[in-house]
Amino acid sequence: MKLANSPAVMMVIAKSALPACNGAKNGLVETGYCYGINGRLRPLAAVGGTDRFLMMRRAAVLVAMILSGCGGLFGQPSREEVAWANSPDRRIHAILFETNGGATTSLGYVVELHPADHQGERPVFAGTLYGATRSECAYGVDLHWLNASTLALRFDSAKKASVLPSVNVGGRSIRLVVQAGKRNDAASCGGMAKDRPKRTDS
Structure with a gap:
């Protein structure tokens, strides 16, 4: 399930976890975007993120947090x-x-x-x-x-x-x-x- 690519989750990621595009090196490889100063999402590739391991760790933590927050929707009684x-x-x-x-x-x-x-x-x-x-x-x-x-x-x-x-x-x-x-x-x-x-x- 590619939850991180859904529009609703993307907005949460953009506003709370993605770095600003101006000068930030680390971002979320899973989404491939950073949060621009103009309020729009930009491709991370255009910014030049370098630490891919750290990026992937941050992405995994974020997705886990999102899924745990949705647990009540899918959990058993x-x-x-x-x-x-x-x-x-x-x-x-x-x-x-x-x-x-x-x-x-x-x-x-x-x-x-x-x-x-x-x-x-x-x-x-x-x-x-x-x-x-x-x-x-x-x-x-x-x-x-x-x-x-x-x-x-x-x-x-x-x-x-x-x-x-x-x-x-x-x-x-x-x-x-x-x-x-x-x-x-x-x-x-x-x-x-x-x-x-x-x-x-x-």
């Missing part, structure tokens, strides 16, 4: 563990992940279960919720075990919820219960990731 709850008999762990796809999407939540002793098993997917809130200003889902084999997912409202009725975890059947309308006014405003506590398995 983030996924962070934000809550967990042990079953009353401490044999099953319920884990809640918060996903964030960027400014144009709402926060999502993924629920997974696994045996407390792991036993080499992969986590079991239990469901997803999109745009779930716990109050007028707080996003998220509260995990609450009703008994050793029933896990309740509590929230005030959600744009979408897709939760399995039950899953098999470590040879046990765990029932999932969706409880909408369970407002939590004690929850902090915003997403759950910013208030993520230090995890303990005790």
Whole structure:
């Protein structure tokens, strides 16, 4: 991808990184231009740049900075563990992940279960919720075990919820219960990731 040759990037390079054409020896070989005193781009060859190694290093650094700045446009959604709850008999762990796809999407939540002793098993997917809130200003889902084999997912409202009725975890059947309308006014405003506590398995 020849990003450095695009008009938008060229303008950034010209105004922030290219040397002035009058007397400057080092420039960006990748672009082949310098920034003229009249505000126009000029071919670097006409100026006579000499240190090609230094030029290429500067070009590589600049392109890397530009690409890193665009990472949010092409990166994958983030996924962070934000809550967990042990079953009353401490044999099953319920884990809640918060996903964030960027400014144009709402926060999502993924629920997974696994045996407390792991036993080499992969986590079991239990469901997803999109745009779930716990109050007028707080996003998220509260995990609450009703008994050793029933896990309740509590929230005030959600744009979408897709939760399995039950899953098999470590040879046990765990029932999932969706409880909408369970407002939590004690929850902090915003997403759950910013208030993520230090995890303990005790």
